[in-house]
Amino acid sequence: MLKFPRLFSENAFGLALLCIGLALAQPAQAADVDQGKKVFNKCKACHAVGEGAKNRVGPQLNEVFGRKAGGLEGYKYSKAMTEAGDQGLIWNDGTLADFLAAPKAMVKGTKMAFAGLKKEDQIADLLAWLKQEAGGDVSETPVVEEKPEETEEPANEAVKPEKPAEKVAIDATPHGVFNLGRRATEHEVAAWDIDIRPDGAGLPEGRGTVGRGEELFGEQCAACHGVFGEGAGRWPVLAGGQGTLKDERPVKTIGSYWPYLSTVYDYVRRTMPFGNARSLSDDDVYAITAYLLYLNDIVTDDEFELSKSNFNDMEMPNAGNFKSDDRLSEPNYAKKTEVCMSDCKAEPATVKMRAAVLDVTPDAENGDDVGAGAVD
Secondary structure: OOOOOHHHHHHHHHHHHHHHHHHHOOOOOOHHHHHHHHHHOOOOOOOOOOOOOOOOOOOOOOOOOOOHHHHHHHOOOOOHHHHHHHOEOOHHHHHHHHHHHHHHHHHHOOOOOOOOOOOOHHHHHHHHHHHHHOEOEEEOOOOOOOOOOOOOOOOOOOOOOOOOOOOOOOOOOOEOOOOOOOOOHHHHHHHOOOOOOOOOOOOOOOOHHHHHHHHHHHOOOOOHHOOOOOOOOOOOOOOOOOOOOOOOOOOOOOOOOOOOOHHHHHHHHOOOOOOOOOOOHHHHHHHHHHHHHOOOOOOOOOOOEOOOHHHHHOOOOOHOOOOOOHHHOOOHHHHHOOOOOOOOOOOOOOOOEEEOOOOOOOOOOOOOOOOOOEEE
C-alpha cells in the first residue's frame, strides 16, 4: 500500500475544505432578466407593463412592488383579492413568488386563470425583469395585518356618530308552494335582468364608434381573438368565414353565421373579457360591437357609431337562414297527442356526423381534427 507524506495529506485535506467552503459561500445563481422577459410571454395575454400600460383581462403591473393586493384603482378585482389586500397582503418578492407559483392556493377565489409557474428559476427571472420594468417599492415589504380602528365614544351629546347606510328592504315572508326562501329584491333582479332580445328590447342607453372599439378590442380581446378577429391559437375566430357554411368544415363567425346583433352585444356584455366579465361599460360594449361589424364588412365606414337608436337597423348576413321555432304547430303538439317514446323510426338510428368542438378554452392535448365535423 502506498503511503503519502503527512504534510501532503494534510494540505490536500485543507485544500478540499477550502474548496467546499468557497462553494458554499458562493451566492445562488443570479436571476436572468432576459429570461424573465421570455417568461413574461406567458403573462402578457392578460397583463401589460411599461410606459402606457393599461388594464387588460388582468391589471397592468406598473409599480406592482409595494402595492396592496387588489389596490389598483380602475380595475375590477375578485372579491377574494380585494379581501386579501384589506387583510394586509402587499406585493413584494416573497408574496409575488408564492402567488406566481400557485395563484389559487394562495388567494382562494382569485379569478386569475393561470395555473402557476412550476420552476423556481423562472419565478426568480420573472421577478427580476418585473423589478426592472414595473418599478415600485422593490424592497422586501412585510405583510402587515391591518387591525380595525378602535372607535371611541362621543365626548358629548353634540358629537354623534355617522348615520349607518340604509339597508335594502328585503321581503323575508315565506312564499311559493313550499313557503321556502324569500323574494328577490329589485336590486338583485336588476343584476340578472340584462338579456337583450332580437328586437332590441333590453338594450341600455349608450353609443360607441368603430375607432374606439378598435382600441378596446386591442386591449381587451386581441390576445385571444387576434388583432383582426382571426383567432389566436385555437381561440374562437370572430370574423370571416362568409360562404363556408355548406363546406365540410364551415367557419362559423359573427359575420358568416350569427343571425342577430343582439346576441353579439349580450354575449360581450355578459361574459367578456375572459376572466374579467362585466368590467366593460355599456358604451364600451357598443364600441366593440361596432368594431366587430366593421371586421365582418357589415359596416364599411371606419367612423361608424353604433347606438341604441340605430341598433335595429343592422341586419346580419345570415339572418334569413334562420326560422322561428314552429314545434307547436307539429301534429303531436297541436293535437296534444301522446309523444312517441319507442320504436318511432322504422330503420335503426345511425350517427351521420359528429358535432364540431365548441370548447371555449383551447386544449393543446387534442388535435385539430377531434370532432371537427368529421363524417363517419
